[in-house]
Amino acid sequence: MMQWTRRIEVWILLLVIAALAAWALWPRPEAGEGARVAGEETAAGADGPRFEIRAIELERDYGNARLDIEVMFENRRPSTLTLQPPEVQLFAGDPDADEAVEVPDFFLAFESRPQIAGGSTQQVRLRYWLEAHHLLGPLVLRIGDHERTIKTAEPVALDGLDNRSRQPMRGGPWATR
Secondary structure, three states: OOOHHHOHHHHHHHHHHHHHHHHHHOOOOOOOOOOEEOOOOOOOOOOOOOEEEEEEEEEEEOOEEEEEEEEEEEOOOOOOEEOOOOOEEEEEOOOOOOOOEEEOEOOOOOOOOOEEOOOOEEEEEEEEEEEHHHHHOOEEEEEOOEEEEEEOOOOOOHHHOOEOOEEEOOOOOEOOO
16 A cells, blocks of 8 residues: 655645645735825925826716816825825815815725825826815815815806716816816
8 A cells, every 4th residue: 555645746735735725824914004095205205296187077967966087196105005085085165274075085886996006107087976066166186285276266057067978177167278
């Protein structure tokens, strides 16, 4: 009778099983652990513009609208950056004033939040759910310590937009030309 401990195939199989078990049981960082958030600054990345507005689209949905903002963002940190509230916020009104209202972000359950790999520049889409009164004053996007005006204080009538139609917002009160 042959002894199983002398067969090389058995030892290889045992090593593969042990490696797979170690990989499966090895502790992994929790979601958000190891990923930096937009508000954390490093000395190397504290100055200069970090994001640029590329495009703005508005889709009216009866009494509300979805605002899509295409942003070219430079992540100067070595770790992944997740763009989500409270680090990324859109304000209706002056964000430093008491009357400013944070506009809720718009996301679908099956879509992941925008992430930017460390040390890279990437274009991402930020989405927000607007009510008609949000369009009566300025809209200001804040990512970490940096702010950009999306729309000036000039009011935009939601009723003047086509329903269920994505429309690029350029010129006038909007930040893109």
